[in-house]
Amino acid sequence: MAARCVGLARRALPALARSLRPPPRLLCTATKQKNSGPNLEEDSGPGEQKADPPSPEKVLLEEKVKLEEQLKETVEKYKRALADTENLRQRSQKLVEEAKLYGIQGFCKDLLEVADILEKATQSVPKEEVHADNPHLKSLYEGLVMTEVQMQKVFTKHGLHRLDPVGAKFDPYEHEALFHAPVEGKEPGTVALVSKVGYKLHGRTLRPALVGVVKDA
Structure with missing residues (x-):
């Protein structure tokens, strides 16, 4: 009985071995995958090589x-x-x-009118009437003159200067010509007559002098 069992086992072993053997197609596929896997980087061309990262020195x-x-x-x-x-x-x-x-320009312009009135007042007083026999007129005249002098001192203190350009060369920046006329013995282009004096504030013409200018005969 034992001998029979041994014989049956011997006959069954070759068939079992054949059933456990993998098919040839699977062996070829496995062989290809094994050969191609580790060599992917080797098969890539030289132009497809991975670029090296920039060095720290270059980045810095x-x-x-x-x-x-x-x-x-x-x-x-x-x-x-x-x-x-x-x-x-x-x-x-x-x-x-x-x-x-x-800043006092507007104020000075208003005071110039007062100075003009004082000047006209003193010029309108006959000089021959100013004497001791006429004390009231003499005192009034002297008061006007003193007021005018004091006002001019205040003007000068604040940079306001009087322009009375008789005989000076005509300057369109400082003078305003009212007329031109030939004057014997006067140089053409000079001021022969001042109708109204002018004023300058710190070198800037505040009011031009109104003048008559000599012209060629």
């Missing part, structure tokens, strides 16, 4: 150049801002100084 150098450009641009903007601020400060200071100098 690029950052340094970029920061230097930003710093240069910031410095230029800062310098322009300083220049604009300085120009604005100078203009503002000039405007303040001019306001201090010429």
Whole structure:
């Protein structure tokens, strides 16, 4: 009985071995996958090689150049801002100084009318009538003269100067010509007559003198 069982087992072993053997197609596929897997990088061409990452020194150098450009641009903007601020400060200071100098311009123009009246008043008094026998007129005249002198001192103190250009060369910036006429013994282009005196405030013509100008005969 035992011998029979052994014989049956021997006959069954070859068939079992054949059933466990993988088919040839699967062996070929596995062989191809095994051969192609590890060699993918080797099969790739030289143009498809992976680029190396930039070195730290190169990265730092690029950052340094970029920061230097930003710093240069910031410095230029800062310098322009300083220049604009300085120009604005100078203009503002000039405007303040001019306001201090010429802020009384309107007030001075009004006072010029008073000075003109005083001048006409003193000129209208006959000089031969001003004597001790006529004390009232003498006192009035002297008071007008003193007032006029004091007013001119105040004008000068505040930069207001009188223009009485008789015999001077005609200047269109300081004089206003009322007429032109030939005058014997006078040089053409000079002022022969002053109808109304002018005034300058700190070098700027506040009111031009009204004059008559000599012309060629």
